[in-house]
Amino acid sequence: MSTIDSVLTENRVFPPADAFVGQANISGRAAYDAMCAEATNDPENFWARLARENLSWATPFTRTLDESQAPFYKWFDDGTLNVSWNCLDRHLENGNADKTAIIFERDDGTSERVTYRALHARVAQFANGIAALGYKKGDRAIIYLPMSIEAVVAMQACARLGVIHSVVFGGFSAKSLQERIADVGATLVITADEQVRGGKTIPLKPAVDEAFSMGGCDAVTNVIVYRRTGGNVAWNEGRDRWMHDVTAGQPETAPAVPVEAEHPLFILYTSGSTGKPKGVQHASAGFLLWAQLTVKWTFDLKPDDVFWCTADVGWITGHTYIAYGPLAAGATQVIFEGVPTYPNAGRFWDMIARHKVSIFYTAPTAIRSLIKAADNQPDHHPDKYDLSSLRLIGSVGEPINPEAWMWYYKNVGGERCPIVDTWWQTETGGHMITPLPGVTPLKPGSCTLPLPGIAAAIVDETGGDVELGKGGFLVVKRPWPAMIRTIWGDPERFKKSYYPEELGGTYYLAGDGANRDTDGYFWIMGRIDDVLNVSGHRLGTMEVESALVAHPLVAEAAVVGRPDDLTGEAVVAFVVLKQERPDGEEAKAIAKTLREWVGREIGPIAKPKEIRFGDNLPKTRSGKIMRRLLRVVAKGETVTQDVSTLENPAILDQLGKAL
Ligand code: 6R9
Numbered sequence: 001m002s003t004i005d006s007v008l009t010e011n012r013v014f015p016p017a018d019a020f021v022g023q024a025n026i027s028g029r030a031a032y033d034a035m036c037a038e039a040t041n042d043p044e045n046f047w048a049r050l051a052r053e054n055l056s057w058a059t060p061f062t063r064t065l066d067e068s069q070a071p072f073y074k075w076f077d078d079g080t081l082n083v084s085w086n087c088l089d090r091h092l093e094n095g096n097a098d099k100t101a102i103i104f105e106r107d108d109g110t111s112e113r114v115t116y117r118a119l120h121a122r123v124a125q126f127a128n129g130i131a132a133l134g135y136k137k138g139d140r141a142i143i144y145l146p147m148s149i150e151a152v153v154a155m156q157a158c159a160r161l162g163v164i165h166s167v168v169f170g171g172f173s174a175k176s177l178q179e180r181i182a183d184v185g186a187t188l189v190i191t192a193d194e195q196v197r198g199g200k201t202i203p204l205k206p207a208v209d210e211a212f213s214m215g216g217c218d219a220v221t222n223v224i225v226y227r228r229t230g231g232n233v234a235w236n237e238g239r240d241r242w243m244h245d246v247t248a249g250q251p252e253t254a255p256a257v258p259v260e261a262e263h264p265l266f267i268l269y270t271s272g273s274t275g276k277p278k279g280v281q282h283a284s285a286g287f288l289l290w291a292q293l294t295v296k297w298t299f300d301l302k303p304d305d306v307f308w309c310t311a312d313v314g315w316i317t318g319h320t321y322i323a324y325g326p327l328a329a330g331a332t333q334v335i336f337e338g339v340p341t342y343p344n345a346g347r348f349w350d351m352i353a354r355h356k357v358s359i360f361y362t363a364p365t366a367i368r369s370l371i372k373a374a375d376n377q378p379d380h381h382p383d384k385y386d387l388s389s390l391r392l393i394g395s396v397g398e399p400i401n402p403e404a405w406m407w408y409y410k411n412v413g414g415e416r417c418p419i420v421d422t423w424w425q426t427e428t429g430g431h432m433i434t435p436l437p438g439v440t441p442l443k444p445g446s447c448t449l450p451l452p453g454i455a456a457a458i459v460d461e462t463g464g465d466v467e468l469g470k471g472g473f474l475v476v477k478r479p480w481p482a483m484i485r486t487i488w489g490d491p492e493r494f495k496k497s498y499y500p501e502e503l504g505g506t507y508y509l510a511g512d513g514a515n516r517d518t519d520g521y522f523w524i525m526g527r528i529d530d531v532l533n534v535s536g537h538r539l540g541t542m543e544v545e546s547a548l549v550a551h552p553l554v555a556e557a558a559v560v561g562r563p564d565d566l567t568g569e570a571v572v573a574f575v576v577l578k579q580e581r582p583d584g585e586e587a588k589a590i591a592k593t594l595r596e597w598v599g600r601e602i603g604p605i606a607k608p609k610e611i612r613f614g615d616n617l618p619k620t621r622s623g624k625i626m627r628r629l630l631r632v633v634a635k636g637e638t639v640t641q642d643v644s645t646l647e648n649p650a651i652l653d654q655l656g657k658a659l
Helices: 002-008 018-023 029-041 043-054 083-093 116-132 149-161 174-184 205-213 243-247 284-297 316-328 347-355 364-376 402-412 491-498 541-549 584-601 627-634 651-655
Strands: 100-105 111-115 140-144 164-167 188-192 194-197 200-203 222-226 240-242 264-270 278-283 306-309 332-336 359-362 392-396 419-422 456-459 472-476 508-516 522-527 531-534 537-540 554-564 568-577 610-613
Touching: 029 043, 043 284, 083 116, 083 149, 083 284, 083 316, 100 116, 100 149, 100 347, 111 116, 116 149, 116 243, 140 149, 140 174, 149 164, 149 264, 149 316, 164 174, 174 205, 174 264, 174 278, 174 584, 188 205, 200 205, 222 243, 240 243, 264 284, 264 316, 278 284, 284 316, 306 316, 306 347, 316 332, 332 347, 347 359, 364 402, 364 568, 392 402, 402 419, 456 508, 491 508, 522 531, 531 554, 531 568, 537 541, 541 554, 541 568, 541 584, 554 627, 568 584, 568 627, 584 610, 627 651
Parallel strands: 100 332, 140 164, 140 188, 164 264, 188 222, 222 240, 306 332, 306 359, 359 392, 392 419, 568 610
Antiparallel strands: 100 111, 194 200, 264 278, 456 472, 472 508, 508 522, 531 537, 554 568
16 A cells, blocks of 8 residues: 555656657657557558558558457458568668677676677578478477577577477476476477576476476477586487587578468466466567567667667567567667676676666666665665666566666666656567657656557446546557467467456456556556566466465465565465464474475475465355455554454464464
8 A cells, every 4th residue: 555655646757858859769749649649540550550661571461450359359460471580581681680689698797799690590590400300380389498599599490480489487497397388289398408597507407307207298309408508417319409409500591481460479378367377379460560669669779779678588578578579670689698686786787888788678676676785785886887878778577666766767877868667468568558768758656658559548347437546457448469369278268367248348458456647647556366476577376376285284375465675576375284283493394395395386486485374264254265364464464354254363363473
């Protein structure tokens, strides 16, 4: 509640500087209003014009939007193109072959530059290599790689062949990997021996072997391994092959297979409100169009910019704003293998200075941890570095609190760089509500206004518009090209999750609560479902609960979020054991075991920050766990709500005590 109050009373406004407006790709409010008017008055023409102007088509489309199967919308569906061709080949044709595409910096500080010509050659060789193994359009490949040029090469090579990729974040466990391999029906897995982060090596290939040992991976015929460290790995002859062997001797050109606009480009799993992660399916043309356009609009990309998005390619931000958008737009971008605090808290600032980064895009959780680190390591405070190359900075992943916004604005942006606080989701494909740096006066903590073409609104539980100043559900009233197409293998769940009948069945329901102020600015209030946001990572409470109850000691578990200064939200688990409720050292030992268990079941990001044991959980007489009350208890507050419907009110006292 306190954050909601504080953001709604936030009244500082930072209009864009005249110099920025003068050079911006979208310059001034009138330009924005004109684009919004065009999009509202004739949406099909608006999107068709952008798709023709910005993408290179193999077969031009004649149909823009097919709503006949709504909410299964189709965009540009009689056109064909190749995503990798749009990201690479066309830059070779237009004189940018020798432009740097990627500046890759390793954990140890060494770096490598790759031109568009060289990246194209590497993608072609790998595409030829996997084509030679028999992979073709429509096959599914799991990519489980660290941040590397190879990760981008693997994604682009899949796109070149029409192979549908599903990237699994390197921090996910063998179990999570196995579930995704099985659900997506992968026939190819691409991984690395180990990853390197913060001076440590972390094995990856063993997780793949472990995933196979769990079953459900029989369709996979090849595991391609990128040798990052040369660390020891077990080898499965006939199935495993080195990436350098797959590419060896392959030609540096490869056909770019034209695919239908609606051909799935990738499937990316994300947490929902039930236990099983959802495979969000994106289409080729619509996704690429929006990835490229938002790089130009939101980040105001110019030919000489050096762009750096600090996300991992395992998340949607790394798909849209590393693997596809910047390349489609012909940018030079930095890709970083390591972590922000190694070898010290100045790593990001040092990299910005060394690589002359002009556009920097990171997450509030990183900013908050660097604020703290800068206090503890004054020698590595951003003011010790030359950040004068920056001209725009951005934020993504969770609401940014006004205090962190102000710190970022002053200490990183030098009170000169606009901050683009971009609200969007795995499902939206790209930015939805965000300032345009040459248009929008900024308010710390608000993602401001929808992009042209995005019909964002706030409605009540029946789908009716709410007045300005009143909170409600964030929806998008009209389809847009980069939207989710379906949940892989579960179209019913897609409809139920995102187009609920209660709201009329035609609005996309984002799952966030939001508010609008009298200027029409959006303020995101967080999730309305059982999804947590821990350090910008989405996590379903049900997912963590399922992991906990899978442990032989656990009878029942309820998981809630608690506000956390550093991670935004923290996971708190209330657990009933099959044995008597433990206390003292025994309780601490079991809590430790369970935390590690969750780390293995899902991944380290899902480990509960706190576990509390009870004889039972607070339940209604009909047996429903009252998570609402547990949220109050988790915060250390006293329950003041009416508990008369509770079967066992005394349990709240017991659960109120931390270990
Ligand atoms: C891109 C990404 C989506 C959820 C979303 C919302 C939260 C993302 C935000 C933000 C406030 C922002 N979120 N950006 N909340 N302000 N600028 O993060 O995708 O991992 O799918 O998460 O993240 O709650 O619903 P994803």
